[in-house]
Amino acid sequence: MIATKTDVKTFRGEVTTWLEENYPASLRQPISSYKDFFWGGRNQEDVTDDLKLWFNRCYEKGWVVPHWEKKYGGGGLTLKENTIIAEEMSKIGARAPLQSFGVSMLGPALLKFGSEEQKMKYLNEITSGKIRWVQGYSEPGAGSDLAGLQTKAEDKGDHYLVNGQKIWTSFGDKGDWIFALVRTHPDRPKHHGISFLLIDMATEGVSTRPIKLISGVSVFTETFFDNVKVPKENLVGTEGEGWTIAKYLLTHERQMIGGIGDAHKPTPLTQIAGEKVGLTNGILSDTLLRSKIMNFEMNEALLEMTIERAIDEAKAGNDAGALSSLFKYVATEQNKTRYELKMEMEGFDGLEWESEASKNGALPREFLRTKANTIEGGTSEVMLNIISKRILGLPSR
Amino acid sequence: MALIINEEQQMLKSSVKEFLKERSPIAQLRHLRDTKDSTGYDKALWTEMANMGWVALNIPVAYGGLDFGYTGLGQVLEETGRTLTASPLVSTVLLSATAINLGGNLLQKEAVLPYIAAGDLIVAFALEEGRHHHPTNISTTATGKKGGYSLNGKKVAVMDGHVADKLIVAANTDDGVELFLVDTNTEGITTERVISMDSRNYANIQFDNVFVSENATLAEYESGAALLERTLDIGRIGLAAEMLGGIQETFDRTVAYLKEREQFGVKIGSFQALQHRAAHLFCEIELCKSIVIKALKAIDDNSDDLPRLASLAKAKLGQTYQLVSNEGIQVFGGIGMTDEEEIGFFIKRARVVQRMLGDSNYHLDKLARMKGI
Ligand SMILES: Cc1cc2nc3c(=O)[nH]c(=O)nc-3n(C[C@H](O)[C@H](O)[C@H](O)COP(=O)(O)OP(=O)(O)OC[C@H]3O[C@@H](n4cnc5c(N)ncnc54)[C@H](O)[C@@H]3O)c2cc1C
Numbered sequence: 001m002i003a004t005k006t007d008v009k010t011f012r013g014e015v016t017t018w019l020e021e022n023y024p025a026s027l028r029q030p031i032s033s034y035k036d037f038f039w040g041g042r043n044q045e046d047v048t049d050d051l052k053l054w055f056n057r058c059y060e061k062g063w064v065v066p067h068w069e070k071k072y073g074g075g076g077l078t079l080k081e082n083t084i085i086a087e088e089m090s091k092i093g094a095r096a097p098l099q100s101f102g103v104s105m106l107g108p109a110l111l112k113f114g115s116e117e118q119k120m121k122y123l124n125e126i127t128s129g130k131i132r133w134v135q136g137y138s139e140p141g142a143g144s145d146l147a148g149l150q151t152k153a154e155d156k157g158d159h160y161l162v163n164g165q166k167i168w169t170s171f172g173d174k175g176d177w178i179f180a181l182v183r184t185h186p187d188r189p190k191h192h193g194i195s196f197l198l199i200d201m202a203t204e205g206v207s208t209r210p211i212k213l214i215s216g217v218s219v220f221t222e223t224f225f226d227n228v229k230v231p232k233e234n235l236v237g238t239e240g241e242g243w244t245i246a247k248y249l250l251t252h253e254r255q256m257i258g259g260i261g262d263a264h265k266p267t268p269l270t271q272i273a274g275e276k277v278g279l280t281n282g283i284l285s286d287t288l289l290r291s292k293i294m295n296f297e298m299n300e301a302l303l304e305m306t307i308e309r310a311i312d313e314a315k316a317g318n319d320a321g322a323l324s325s326l327f328k329y330v331a332t333e334q335n336k337t338r339y340e341l342k343m344e345m346e347g348f349d350g351l352e353w354e355s356e357a358s359k360n361g362a363l364p365r366e367f368l369r370t371k372a373n374t375i376e377g378g379t380s381e382v383m384l385n386i387i388s389k390r391i392l393g394l395p396s397r
Numbered sequence: 398m399a400l401i402i403n404e405e406q407q408m409l410k411s412s413v414k415e416f417l418k419e420r421s422p423i424a425q426l427r428h429l430r431d432t433k434d435s436t437g438y439d440k441a442l443w444t445e446m447a448n449m450g451w452v453a454l455n456i457p458v459a460y461g462g463l464d465f466g467y468t469g470l471g472q473v474l475e476e477t478g479r480t481l482t483a484s485p486l487v488s489t490v491l492l493s494a495t496a497i498n499l500g501g502n503l504l505q506k507e508a509v510l511p512y513i514a515a516g517d518l519i520v521a522f523a524l525e526e527g528r529h530h531h532p533t534n535i536s537t538t539a540t541g542k543k544g545g546y547s548l549n550g551k552k553v554a555v556m557d558g559h560v561a562d563k564l565i566v567a568a569n570t571d572d573g574v575e576l577f578l579v580d581t582n583t584e585g586i587t588t589e590r591v592i593s594m595d596s597r598n599y600a601n602i603q604f605d606n607v608f609v610s611e612n613a614t615l616a617e618y619e620s621g622a623a624l625l626e627r628t629l630d631i632g633r634i635g636l637a638a639e640m641l642g643g644i645q646e647t648f649d650r651t652v653a654y655l656k657e658r659e660q661f662g663v664k665i666g667s668f669q670a671l672q673h674r675a676a677h678l679f680c681e682i683e684l685c686k687s688i689v690i691k692a693l694k695a696i697d698d699n700s701d702d703l704p705r706l707a708s709l710a711k712a713k714l715g716q717t718y719q720l721v722s723n724e725g726i727q728v729f730g731g732i733g734m735t736d737e738e739e740i741g742f743f744i745k746r747a748r749v750v751q752r753m754l755g756d757s758n759y760h761l762d763k764l765a766r767m768k769g770i
Contacts, residue, residue, distance in 0.1 A: 270765070270768035271768075274770050284765070293770070294762075294765050295761065298709055298761065305688055306687040312399040315399070316399070316401050326679070384672065385669070387676035388672035388676045394655060395663075395664045396667060397667040
């Protein structure tokens with residue numbers, strides 16, 4: 001454990017050295033799509049040897065999830081140490097060893113609500129990269145009104161019988177297991193009839209159908225459950241009280257989408273604008289774009305300071321709950337603006353959809369992807385509803 | 398450098414809040430306005446504030462101050478922003494005491510700082526000359542003369558200029574800009590009081606062959622230009638702290654009205670169109686709080702990053718005060734347009750303080766130049 005400033009320095013030094021020796025040279029390139037990451041699981045496509053090597057090295061060191069306990073495949077390190085590792089990785093542009101909804105979403109929920117047996121099994125499967133998890137929350141009729149979900153799980157003694165449909169399942173066709181919200185008590189008020197169930201997607205009756213996005217890729221699916229038998233022990237927490245777990249998990253999902261705690265900082269637009277747009281007497285030639293960029297960069301800087309402040313408030317024992325609810329909204333709206341501005345800066349080059357120069361339209365595709373940021377994990381409108389009601393205490397109708 | 402205030406600063410803030418709520422509510426500003434008070438501020442109040450040490454927080458102990466720092470002064474400014482207290486805090490303490498403390502020599506400091514700290518001396522900061530803030534382009538001249546300088550030019554928007562005992566004047570010498578400490582009763586100075594939209598005072602001051610001795614320059618800093626910029630950055634951050642108070646007060650009043658006013662048989666705060674605007678403002682205000690505390694602490698840490706932080710603070714707080722003061726009036730509806738309802742006082746202060754020491758456009762442009770675009 002690190003306690004003093006010298007300890008921090010020593011630890012940071014050790015991390016830097018280890019990274020220098022172990023981060024593969026071939027991965028020191030900018031990331032252009034989700035395929036540049038190691039996702040683990042039974043169905044991973046196109047993994048390069050170096051991605052695998054990088055993952056394995058981190059796994060042996062306990063650095064896939066450094067702050068999880070060793071018995072779960074973590075490194076048993078503190079959050080502070082975890083942050084230092086993330087910061088040092090970011091400095092050399094190192095990719096996360098494992099990209100995983102298991103780490104960012106299910107893990108925290110299991111740590112809080114799972115039984116010891118469940119933690120041992122599932123957390124170890126996550127950290128070792130064996131099982132890739134996907135999220136089964138949304139349904140065709142239940143998006144923002146998530147608690148209105150209808151997929152049902154009937155009690156059949158030693159198992160549940162699950163029937164229904166999920167939608168927008170990110171990587172549904174690549175996933176091994178799905179954490180799903182199901183209705184076990186249709187007779188109860190809607191928030192109290194939901195259970196949190198872990199389902200092996202290899203079970204008979206589970207099927208997926210890909211959905212093609214505006215960016216041209218199919219990274220999510222419809223997911224169907226047709227008389228799927230799920231063992232009773234796959235229930236997390238109390239039957240009928242899965243909504244509490246669902247909400248807790250959502251706070252982690254929102255942090256992930258907002259990029260909160262993400263050590264990877266995108267290149268400031270002010271750094272590339274000159275080259276892309278040109279300067280006239282030292283001033284960006286497109287002066288309207290210049291003011292948009294400065295507004296954006298101002299808010300970026302302030303968002304970062306607000307994250308810093310939230311951490312300091314929490315450390316000082318002040319209630320920082322109010323702050324955490326604004327991050328998803330502000331950060332995702334900002335990210336959309338970032339890509340609007342990138343598109344403006346790139347001009348015609350940003351329109352190329354299929355060319356080598358554009359890496360197959362990497363920018364316009366990423367740009368389109370950002371439009372989902374203010375939808376997934378709770379829309380901006382839903383976030384504003386939460387702020388109005390829970391923080392400002394404005395009345396409901 | 399944690400982005401929170403410590404216990405002492407919190408205690409200071411609470412006592413200032415209590416005091417101003419009692420002694421200087423908005424009604425006090427209205428009273429000064431309606432009685433056409435010749436000074437434009439409440440002298441007795443200023444003396445009380447001085448007795449409590451609140452006008453001496455950034456002044457060293459050696460000169461009768463408390464050496465409590467700018468983060469502390471920021472808390473006082475924030476609270477005066479909530480109550481719109483008219484006082485020489487910005488002109489005399491935030492700007493002039495800062496400039497003298499940074500750039501004055503021993504004699505100048507001894508002659509001025511203890512009296513500011515005691516609440517006995519008002520010093521105004523005479524910088525602006527045209528419609529817009531343009532501190533790098535000063536036309537007022539200081540021409541070398543035997544034993545001193547002769548000042549010529551015209552200054553505008555000098556906060557508290559009409560009640561000041563002394564002025565700090567930015568003027569151009571052959572070697573660039575310098576700040577001069579001048580008595581207001583020196584021959585050749587003509588002061589015209591201007592009452593501004595926020596019911597406060599911004600004098601126009603004419604300098605005709607005003608003789609000042611060579612000991613009048615604040616010459617102990619790297620250069621006059623650097624002293625001016627540093628003072629301005631500190632001033633911008635202090636103003637941002639004041640604006641934060643005004644922003645929060647406007648917002649709190651708006652949210653309270655959303656919970657109180659009924660139309661269509663329900664509270665207007667139950668309309669989602671208004672809820673989302675309020676929630677958006679909440680987010681903007683949280684961002685504002687972060688930059689203000691960060692920038693205040695940077696002053697106390699003597700940070701090199703001050704120019705960037707000062708411009709971020711003044712740019713963002715200017716925009717947000719504008720937004721929240723507009724939304725405030727809209728939410729209050731017709732009553733918001735009346736002189737009787739106090740929400741209107743905030744939009745007036747918002748526009749004035751936005752213009753002072755550079756508005757949002759000025760500072761975004763400055764930030765862009767720092768980034769080389
Ligand atoms: C890229 C992407 C990945 C996703 N991945 C997953 C996943 O892996 N697993 C999963 O379960 N889900 C996933 N989702 C689904 C996502 O959580 C939902 O799309 C989201 O919750 C919104 O639901 P909806 O699409 O049904 O929109 P709707 O709820 O129908 O919303 C439509 C519009 O109405 C507005 N609206 C709705 N209710 C209100 C209200 N009360 N007040 C004001 N406005 C309102 C919304 O803000 C929106 O603008 C993903 C979505 C995207 C885009």
